[in-house]
Amino acid sequence: MNIPQDILNGKILIVDDMSSNILLLERMLAAAGYTALMSTTFSADVCPLHAQHGYDLILLDLKMPDMDGFQVMEGLKEIEVDGYLPVLVITAQPEHKLRALRAGAKDFISKPFDMAEVLARVRNMLEVRLLHKSLRHFNDALETRVRERTADLHDGYVETIFTMTRAAEHKDEDTGAHVKRISFYCRDLALMMGMDAEFVESIFIASPMHDIGKIGIHDSILLKPGGFTPQEWAVMQTHAAMGAEILGDSKSPYLRLGAEIALDHHERWDGSGYPNGKRGEAISLAARIMNICDIYDALRSVRPYKPAFSHQRAVDIITVGDGRTHPGHFDPAVLAAFTANHALFEQIYASLTP
Numbered sequence: 056m057n058i059p060q061d062i063l064n065g066k067i068l069i070v071d072d073m074s075s076n077i078l079l080l081e082r083m084l085a086a087a088g089y090t091a092l093m094s095t096t097f098s099a100d101v102c103p104l105h106a107q108h109g110y111d112l113i114l115l116d117l118k119m120p121d122m123d124g125f126q127v128m129e130g131l132k133e134i135e136v137d138g139y140l141p142v143l144v145i146t147a148q149p150e151h152k153l154r155a156l157r158a159g160a161k162d163f164i165s166k167p168f169d170m171a172e173v174l175a176r177v178r179n180m181l182e183v184r185l186l187h188k189s190l191r192h193f194n195d196a197l198e199t200r201v202r203e204r205t206a207d208l209h210d211g212y213v214e215t216i217f218t219m220t221r222a223a224e225h226k227d228e229d230t231g232a233h234v235k236r237i238s239f240y241c242r243d244l245a246l247m248m249g250m251d252a253e254f255v256e257s258i259f260i261a262s263p264m265h266d267i268g269k270i271g272i273h274d275s276i277l278l279k280p281g282g283f284t285p286q287e288w289a290v291m292q293t294h295a296a297m298g299a300e301i302l303g304d305s306k307s308p309y310l311r312l313g314a315e316i317a318l319d320h321h322e323r324w325d326g327s328g329y330p331n332g333k334r335g336e337a338i339s340l341a342a343r344i345m346n347i348c349d350i351y352d353a354l355r356s357v358r359p360y361k362p363a364f365s366h367q368r369a370v371d372i373i374t375v376g377d378g379r380t381h382p383g384h385f386d387p388a389v390l391a392a393f394t395a396n397h398a399l400f401e402q403i404y405a406s407l408t409p
Contacts, residue, residue, distance in 0.1 A: 268298030
């Protein structure tokens with residue numbers, strides 16, 4: 056029966072402390088067409104040789120001086136991290152066969168050697184080994200493709216987010232700088248609070264969408280100088296729920312978090328916010344972080360109804376209060392992180408303000 060060339064080219068190491076046994080096996084295998092044969096009489100050499108050459112099959116005598124075959128297999132397990140030992144043990148003791156299989160060997164041949172048995176088992180072992188390597192390479196390629204596809208999806212989500220954000224920027228020239236600063240405020244405040252890397256990345260990407268609902272508010276209200284009438288204020292408040300509706304029911308984790316933030320970012324820790332009067336931890340954590348960042352940036356920025364305040368004035372209003380805003384509006388843990396690190400907010404505002 057013809058043996059495929061890739062099997063005949065498989066790298067084989069023969070390990071036996073008796074040179075005569077090695078010579079006999081080499082002659083059998085060479086006569087059958089195997090081309091990549093190596094051998095050693097020193098069991099301590101097996102692991103370093105395998106680490107260097109990556110054999111497709113190791114014919115391993117179990118009864119060896121210094122290190123026996125069982126000890127060699129334990130060493131090979133540290134090299135073959137996927138747990139597959141390409142070992143065909145050689146033994147004259149029947150009681151060793153089951154122990155060898157339990158130790159990780161894939162098959163065995165008995166002494167004295169029977170040529171037909173040796174060739175059949177070697178071929179079968181190499182065929183399985185090469186299939187195993189092929190499958191591993193396929194899995195590696197598949198994992199690479201999955202990572203690439205995941206990166207493509209991530210980039211697509213981010214592009215979608217910033218496209219929607221640009222729609223809101225179109226209505227208000229200041230919004231562009233505002234949403235950029237918000238991303239950095241939220242990211243750094245989340246880091247200060249010890250949030251994990253996934254949360255930090257998500258809030259950085261999702262937070263610019265907090266006011267996406269404003270695209271549904273008429274310019275006569277959105278850009279009105281001075282205060283709102285009660286009716287106008289009621290319309291303005293609808294942007295939170297409108298933003299959540301725009302972003303809701305998405306498969307993207309960033310859009311889902313954006314919907315949470317859009318809905319809750321005007322809620323207050325003491326329950327005095329809108330649109331649902333949520334209180335305490337009923338408010339999304341991302342929105343609780345977003346809330347203090349949004350207030351800080353609004354205080355620092357020019358609005359139709361107010362001038363821009365200094366950094367220190369904004370900090371004082373948030374941490375002490377001014378009648379309209381007071382510390383009870385904020386999650387105490389978020390407020391503590393802001394208070395301890397407010398200088399970083401000043402740096403972000405200065406670096407991202409035209």
